Amino acid sequence: MDEQAGSPDMATGSDRIAGDNIAAYASSAHSPTSESMLNGGSRNRKRSEVFATHESPFFFPGHQLYNVMSMDRSTNYTLKLAAKIDRGFFLASNDWTCYRRNYFQLSTCFYIPELDTAQQPDTPCLLEYNGELVQVNRFLVCIGAQIQHGDKAIELVQHTPKRDKGPQITPKRMPVRAGGDLSPGPTGLQPYVVTYERVQFKTATANNGKRRAAQQYYQVHVDLFAETDTGAQILVANIFSAPLVVRGRSPGHYADNEEEDATAAAVGAGTSSGPGTSSSTPYPSDERYPPASSSYRNDSISSSNGGDYSYYPNYGYNSSSYPYQSLGSASHMAAQDYREDYHYNNSNNNNGRHDSESYPGSPLSPTGPHPHAYMTPQVQHGFSPAASGAASPDMNSPSGFPENGGHYQQYGSPTYPQYPQQHPQDQHHHYSQDGQQQQQLNGQYDSYNGGQQYDQDTQDHASQLAALRIHSPTSPSSPFIGSPTGTTPRRQSFSSALSSKKAGSGSAGDRSSIGSTRKTRSISMSGITKRAPSKTRTSRTVPATPTKEHYPNGGGALGSIGGVLGGIGGLGGIGGGIKGLGISSDRILENPMEELQS
DNA sequence: TTCGACACATATTC
DNA sequence: TGAATATGTGTCGA
Incomplete structure (x- = not known):
């Protein structure tokens, strides 16, 4: 990929981003903060808002695979996908990293620049497929992951808040309409946005944390499908994220490693004050990387601010800014752009670096003097139709889940569900411009429509849904956006510098605290949330026998049990409602398509 | 070495 | 203010 960096299209898109991005993200950021706004903003701004930041893995410019046009053929549509990862990732050694x-x-x-707001919706429209024009009745999106430069699909899973105790599914294809806008709106009113929540990688990248070994990378991709009259779902566009490192072990493990590695100073392990921390930049003192205050941001939203603020403007809990961030905030968006000179062969796509040891440029930004691999243009986000909604395939939100089968066929692989999930190795994604390859790919998609596998998948998903309903509250109020109730609380906590068993301050709840020792760990380095070094006790000793003070919820196991029961009995308290982007992901829509299309 | 499971800690919301 | 909830993460065992 050697283009798009300066895509005018993309570049101009940033002007669609809200001006006060920090504020916007801080206040909405796809979190329950949106709820507070919907509630009238009565709540004070909480830490989750304060610590909202703007960096997260960017997406490379996308790729449209087929011509799409209006029904009268008078207008060719450019399908532009935009995506952003809102939480979970942080920069470690200049790699976008998260914990499995x-x-x-x-x-x-996605959006169609050719259509203004008033012209939305986008369907039906025509798709030029195999030399024929077929009618597209709707679009769907799905997310997946794969090994960078490889064919192997990586499973993604979604959990309920109950995690292990709840069901887990793979991200499903979600109906979506053109006109979405990922800009950080003040509420959850952004229409036509699909949000996948509580997503985890099923597996970690190989060799992460092993500096002498080749680091494996994953990439998340977003696929846009067009559903035709026949029910076939044809991949029409997709975008890939920056290379991602998925850590499989606890943060403490990496903290130790990084403390020993000067180059990982950016990681900063909380208690230390590595270069990255003291300077509020994740970059080591390496000339290859731009200063923190530069405009090297992959976040077009942030960029719209001119990029003249520090990387971690809102680190408020410690002067040694936390190098890990993401904190549930906005991140990077990218729009897919054009089909020419774009090669999606996984074997040679350069939607990421090829050199695992040297970043070609800022992981934060594809702009600037960086090699093409990390060039990501500014996003031109979608339109903002006055009204509509977005779907969100959160585990608590089967809203978008096609319960009734219909034309859906997304119950297989997490990445390309049309494939039997049990054969992920067969999921070769030849995102090539090569027509033959593409046809082959689409043929696979198409062939997967209907048939036994489809039925089976449908049934499987029906089962999943049934399970989900146990844990998935329905929104008692608005079936769409705007409901102040039933939002799923989001937390942005901080990892505290937890106790040291060695120091005899092991956590009472920690099993090992009873008979073993634990190395002191500094701030645990989750990319998602950070528990700030406790103001009252950065390291404390707790009794082996839990006290109410320590376990207000009754302690681990009991608390868990209580939590489950509460979750079942108090569904309304769990979810439903509005997310920062799009409509609730934590609610169940009885008929998502009707709502979406209404 | 990796991952699932269990459990604890704590932020956040109600 | 306490309970409930959500989620990060340490640890153990397979």
């Missing part, structure tokens, strides 16, 4: 066990969230939408 932690959640991340991805919002995506």
Whole structure:
């Protein structure tokens, strides 16, 4: 990929971003903060808002695979995908990193620049497919992951808040309409945005944390499908994220490693004050990387501010700014752009670096003097239709889940569900411009429509839905956006510098505290959330026998049990409502398509 | 070495 | 203010 960096289209898009991005993200950021706004903004700004930041893995410019046009053929549509990862990722050694066990969230939408707001919706329209024009009745999006430069699909899973105790599914294709806008609106009113919540990688990248070994990278991709009259779903566009490192072990493990590695100073392990921390930049003192205050941001939203603020403007809990961030805030958006000179062969796509040891440029930004691999143009976000809604395939929100089968066929692979999930190795994604390859790909998609596998998948998903309903509250109020109730609280906590068993301050709740020792760890480095070094006790000793003070919820196991029961009995308290982007992901829509299309 | 499961800690919301 | 909830993360065992 050697283009798009300066895509005028993309560049101009940034002007669609809200001006006060920091504020916008801080206040909405796809979190329950949006709820507060919907509630009238009565709540004070909480830490989750304060610490909202703007960096997260960017997406490379996308790729449209087929011509799409208006029904009268008078207008060719350019399908532009935009996506952003809202939480879970942080920069570590200049790699976008997350923990396998932690959640991340991805919002995506697409838009058609040729259509103004008034002209939306986009369907029906025509798709030029195999030399024929077929009618497209709707579009769907899905997310997936794969190994960078490889064919192997990486499973993504979504959990309910109950995590292990709840069901888990793979991200499903979600109906979506053109006109989405990922800009940080003040509420959850951004229409036509699909948000995948509580997503985790099923597996970690190989060799992460092993500096002498080749670091494996994953990439998240967002696919846009067009559903035709026949029910076939044809991949028409997609975008890939920056290379991602997925850590499989606890943060403490990496903290130790990084403390020993000067080059990882950017990681900063909380208690230390590595270069990255003291300077509020994730970059090591390496000339290759731009200063923190530069405009090297992958976040077009942030960029719209001129990029003249520090990287971690809102680190408020410690002067040694936390190098890990993401904190549930906005991130990077990218729009896909054009089909020419774009090669999606996984074997040679350069939607990421090829050199695992040297970043070609800022991981924060594809702009500036960086090699093409990290060039990401400014996003031209979608339109903002006056009204509509977005779907969100959160586990608590089967809203977008096609319960009734219909034309859906997304119950297989997490990345390309049309494939039997049990054969992920067969999921070769030849995102090539090569027509033959593409046809082959689409043929696979098409062939997967209907048939036994489809039925089976549908049934499987029906089962999943049934399970989900146990844990998924329905929104008692508005079936659409705007409901102040039932939002799923989002937290942006901080990892505290937890106790040291060695120091005899092991956590009482920690099993090992009873008979073993634990190394002191500095701030745990989750990319998603950080528990700030406790103001009252950065390291404390707790009794082996939990006290109410320590376990207000009754302690681990009991608390968990209580939590489950509460979750079942108090569904309304869990979710439903509005997310920062799009409509609630934490609610169930009885008929998502009707709502979406209404 | 990786990952699932269990459990604790704590932020956030109600 | 306490309970409930959500989620990061330490630890153990397979």
